Amino acid sequence: MDFKSSDTIPGPRTEDHLPQTAQAAVKIVIVGGFGVGKTTMVGSVSEIRPLTTEETMTQAGVGVDDNYGSDSKTATTVAMDFGRISITDRLVLYLFGTPGQERFWFLWNGLFEGALGAVVLVDTRRLEVSFDVIGRLEERGVPFAVAVNSFPDAPRYPVEELRTALDLAPDIPIVECDARRRSSSRDVLMTLMRFLHSLAMTGALV
């Protein structure tokens, strides 16, 4: 079935309704390699149960060469988990993360262009899975902060060693976090916001 009938649509719960005064929204994108805890972070700070939206892209539309079969119109579905935080009666913050296929997000028009900024979540056991996504943010000029999700058995590196390994500019914030904890995820978002604010103060935000 393509469009669920109206009596089966699970709309927002009563407590999930935004006030009529909600005038505008902003968004932050949480990126990182597969399994680093992006969805966990979205869920830990969201005021609503995280939801999933998706977009379908055709292979032809994304410029992939067709080494992977003769059908040049293979459809790719990119799923995106998201959550919401009401900032004021008028302003709402949305957080987008995704369960994998991270390189496809950048084909999603407007996702990063309109975002205030991004959080790159990294796992020190697999630092290299974040390399590509960081590079793509740099190419697009999307401001970001790096959050190290502290898995118990993950190697600990000094911040400056991580900065060197990730080849990050000196001003880019790096913080440790536990994505499962609301306060810790909140602090990561605060770190990003302070960074964006400092960029705005110096006129560097583009």
Added chain:
Amino acid sequence: MTPPQRKRRHPGQEPPPPPPPPRAAEPGGEEQGRPKNPERLYVITGPDGARAELDLVTLIVAREEIPPSVTPEQATLLRLCTSPLSVAELSAYLGLPFSAMTVLITELITAGLVQARAPIVRQALPDRSILEAVMHGLQKL
């Protein structure tokens, strides 16, 4: 132990080639019940395919009572957004891809049945008051 080493990129740099598409959708889970047939989406969104400039976080609000002339799909959407909801949330609740959602909403905007409240996006001119409002809101969490 030494961590692996990345090399920094810069704005406007040539991106590496995009990844190959997945061979097939993963079985089960979220794939079920989602639209697969482009023809069906065409029916839902109408023949013209026109779209408004809608973002994932554009807030959509129904303007008035649901008129009897709307399609069942439009009526469902209108019922969902009696209080403001983002395009992303509507997409999630209705199980429709974002692009199909924007076409459906555009029809309702054109018909004057919903209002779109545009998001605040990152701009060349910094808007510190928005950043400060977000920081203040997060501190209260």
